[in-house]
Amino acid sequence: MNWKFFSRKKSDTAAVKKSKTREWLDAIVFAVVVSTIIRGLLFSAYAIPSGSMEGTLLTGDYLFVSKISYGPRMPFTPVAIPFTESTVYGFKTYWDGVKLPYFRLPGISEVKKQDIVVFNKPEEADPHYNRAVDIRTNLIKRCIATPGDVLAIVDSRVYINGKLVNNAPKAQTSYLVSTDGNNLNPEMLQNLKIEVYQQLSTTDYVMIIPTDSYNEFKGYSNIKSIKPVIATRGTFDPAIYPHNEKFKWNLDNYGPLLMPKKGMTIALNDSTIALYKRDIELYEQNKVEVKGKDILINNKKANSYTFKMNYYWMMGDNRHNSEDSRYWGMVPEDHIIGKAMITFMSSDSTASPLKRIRWERILKPIN
Structure with a gap:
């Protein structure tokens, strides 16, 4: 009996099994690499x-x-x-x-x-x-x-470089809705995709109304009036950036504010440091200090700053x-x-x- 023959066949079988395992591993590794590249880069x-x-x-x-x-x-x-x-x-x-x-x-x-x-x-x-x-x-x-x-918001309307910017076709905002006191039909609100944001009284509501639904909703007999909700100009809202009373800005009245551009240099003073300190310090990794009338960047007195990134x-x-x-x-x-x-x-x-x-x-x- 040829024992070498049986030994060789057993070795060949092991080799076949090993190659199939390797094929599966190679396929999995390839799939992970390709997926990672697509997800990470594309x-x-x-x-x-x-x-x-x-x-x-x-x-x-x-x-x-x-x-x-x-x-x-x-x-x-x-x-x-x-x-x-x-x-x-x-x-x-x-x-x-x-x-x-x-x-x-x-x-x-x-x-x-x-x-x-x-x-x-x-x-x-x-x-x-x-x-x-x-x-x-x-x-x-x-x-x-x-x-x-240069961005500015005036009574909820956005201006860029002094020119009015049209809202997106399906943009939404909130309205003060006054009714005659009769209950609003929940099914009607759902069909028109209107969200009741807040009920102020038995007749008055703050609602978010899609542009496509505005005219139909306004035509219902129990709707007395619909007015846009707009924060008063010149009113300071502490929740609004830069969270500084020097700037009487709010959700609907904001700016003007210049967007920093890479390589752009600004003068540093009380106003600009309030507006751009976050960018200079947190995003561009500098140490910023205000000592009296002096502004220090990385422990050196600075009268200006040049941005490293676009914003x-x-x-x-x-x-x-x-x-x-x-x-x-x-x-x-x-x-x-x-x-x-x-x-x-x-x-x-x-x-x-x-x-x-x-x-x-x-x-x-x-x-």
Whole structure:
């Protein structure tokens, strides 16, 4: 009997099994690498969790976001578990022992006014959050002003460089609605997608009314009047950036404010340090001190400052139900993730199971 023959056959079988295992491992590794490249450099999927962009985008919309539009941003925290949120059930999915500086590959365009942009929340640059830029909460808003622009809001109307900017076609705001006291039909409100924000009395309400529903709603017999809710000009709102009484700004009356541009130099004084200290200190990593009439940057007296990055002004289309640049200021370029391109899925969690999917929004371009 040829024992070498049986021995050789057994070895061949083991070799075949090993090669199949390796094929599976190679396929898995290849899939992970390709998916990571696509997600990290080309496109990512995001969900809309709130109503700040209604009626352009709806809560429950799922979006594809293009990272190549503005150039893929390299990770600040490169050691992380792929395809997960930064925190899962309270546990970090990343290791912040290694942190890299800001770097972005070339893109096919720059951020333009009216683009709908996904970015990291600037408010979380505050030291007590202790989060790297790419670990901060993702937000989605419309870009209203770009570097070098002067923004002003007058009685809720936006002006850029002195010119009136039209609201998005489906933008929403709040109205004071006076009725004759008869109950409003909940089904009618739901069909018109009107949100009762606050009931002030038996006859008066604050409501968020979509543009498409305004005329029909106004025509109902029990509606006496509808007036836009606009904060009084010259009234200081401490919640509004820069949170300084020197600037009597509020939600509907704001500015004028110049958007910093990379390489732009500003004079430093009481007003400019109040407006731009956050940008100079938190985003551009400088030590800023005010001692009497002197302003010190990195322990040296300074009369001017030259910006290292571009800055943008972002606002939600649902103007009275959006936490945006009016609350936490400008968005630095290193916080920009990408441009929202298409709604690939949309689900209404408040609807019945058979009506939950919004079929008309599937594969809908975003603008």
